[in-house]
Amino acid sequence: MILNLIAVAPLPTGELALSWNDGVEQYLPLELLRRACPCAVCCGEPDVIGRGEAPARSYKENSFELKSYDFVGGYALLFKWADGHASGIYSYKLLRSL
Numbered sequence: 355m356i357l358n359l360i361a362v363a364p365l366p367t368g369e370l371a372l373s374w375n376d377g378v379e380q381y382l383p384l385e386l387l388r389r390a391c392p393c394a395v396c397c398g399e400p401d402v403i404g405r406g407e408a409p410a411r412s413y414k415e416n417s418f419e420l421k422s423y424d425f426v427g428g429y430a431l432l433f434k435w436a437d438g439h440a441s442g443i444y445s446y447k448l449l450r451s452l
């Protein structure tokens with residue numbers, strides 16, 4: 355079975371509810387979600403031979419505030435955060451591992 359998201363809902367508790375097609379429901383705290391951002395800005399980009407240091411991440415007060423999200427290519431979600439950060443594409447596989 356191909357993993358698919360049925361529903362996504364930000365909750366007033368500061369969590370994001372995800373409902374999957376295999377019946378699993380997930381409640382991810384937004385702070386955890388933001389800290390898991392997989393983008394190159396947050397994780398650093400390895401050079402051609404795979405060396406790379408993760409940069410020090412810095413967060414603001416509104417960094418853990420979710421503004422909106424978009425579905426990407428049927429395999430991922432792109433989150434837009436209140437501090438303007440919007441480059442993290444979270445694959446369904448990554449989301450399920452959180």
Ligand SMILES: [Zn+2]
Nearest residue numbers: 391393396442
């Ligand atoms: Zn990021």
